[in-house]
Amino acid sequence: MTELPTPLEHHQYQRYSSSGEIAAYLTALATAGGPYARLERLGNSAHGRPLHALICAAPRRAGQLRLRVMLVGSQHGASEAAGCEALLMLARAVLIGELQECLDALEFVFIPNANPDGREQDSSRNGNDVNINRDFVLLSQPETAALDDAVLRYEPEVILDAHESASLKTRTLGREGYLTDFEAQFDMAASPAVAPALREYGEHDLLPALLAAVQAQGLRAQRYIREITSTRQPITHGGLTARKFRNKAGLRGALTVLLETPMEPKDGSYPSHRNIAERVARQTLCMRAFLTVISRESARISRVVATAERLPRDNALPLNGVWVRNLASPEVVIELRRREDYLREAVTFEDWRRLEMRDPLPLPRAYLITAHTAVFASLLSRHQLPFKILDEATGCTLEQECYQGFDPVEGTWDGVDTQRIHARAAPGSLLVPVTSRSARLLPLLLEPRSQSSVFRYLAYARLLEERAPLFVARIPRDAERLPDSLRQLAP
């Protein structure tokens, strides 16, 4: 047995590590790592369990540049347990094992157990029964607020978000007699508002390098394909909204990578508890390949992340994106397994893996929020987006839109009209500057047309009065009149 066995190893892979055991293990690792490690508490889960980050870094020498990498495991709790178990082993290898030389090129922020309640409840959700990886627009849960805050606090250049996915979905594709047959999938933050330099480097350089590194180790690897629930669906890559951690972190400026490895059917018989030994081995192989690639690429990644434009080119930000049919190769063949005999069968799907940007928004200089200010002050504070409460009436140029026809299922709005007016903003209104740091995120949250808008959630949708000018107004770049206080807040 290795020095400092993880709880999973200690139990010989016969049950998952508990959140209490993980916290104790991280404390032991921090002690064993001496000056190279420290444990920080990011916050608490909905049920009050601690959320920890283990920081691993060699003391800095003058002028030395190191890439900071954040590795997040098991956002989906015990349902996707392997990421956390693999990260505990990886942290050990970095601190006291054979990966110590990584500390020459990298600094680590390990967040292995991102959803401690889910692990204890044998669930993918947190203690409030929320899927935290859909909550990064609202930040309504303590876990999501803590993870979002960790991205801002540690400013990692690279993030790996580790997930698992069931190969047998009994209620969807399984009903058609199939299960999926992927071994490892990777994707980048995909929101269309992510800085183009990050997107281009991620898709054209980092992703191919990752896939090649994993394939060289004998695991079939591919770019992530969104869950296949039917043999008649089009094939796309992953979700595009800021609801997901990887997209939100990408909008914050980090090069963010999704890792997903498969889980076998729950009712199978395996040499370890739900085949966790094999699942951890897959995650470990992918994570180590990831570290090898980013170490090799560290100088380039630092440059790409540092120079990624904060403000969009032409000051126009695509609010939305859709996956459209790839006309150059309209079909894709994917091998599925037949449930009855487990044999592979090639199935042809429509290929919709081309991203089309939609709804470019000329970036305003600021937003002015004239009603429901307490609700929005709280939202902006959760996202750590700066704003000022006007203390006197202020004249300014405003652009206001009207909306109607909310579809509560799709969460979509129809825009009907835009007006440009000179108005006096009342005291108490919120003045929210669009700064170089907030430019890629703020409009996505505030514009009702955006896929990531808060107005897609009922709690906010009901604040919007149909056909009336929206109380979240833009102060355009070419405004004739600007509030004085905006100059103090300017980017």
Ligand SMILES: [Zn+2]
């Ligand atoms: Zn997941």
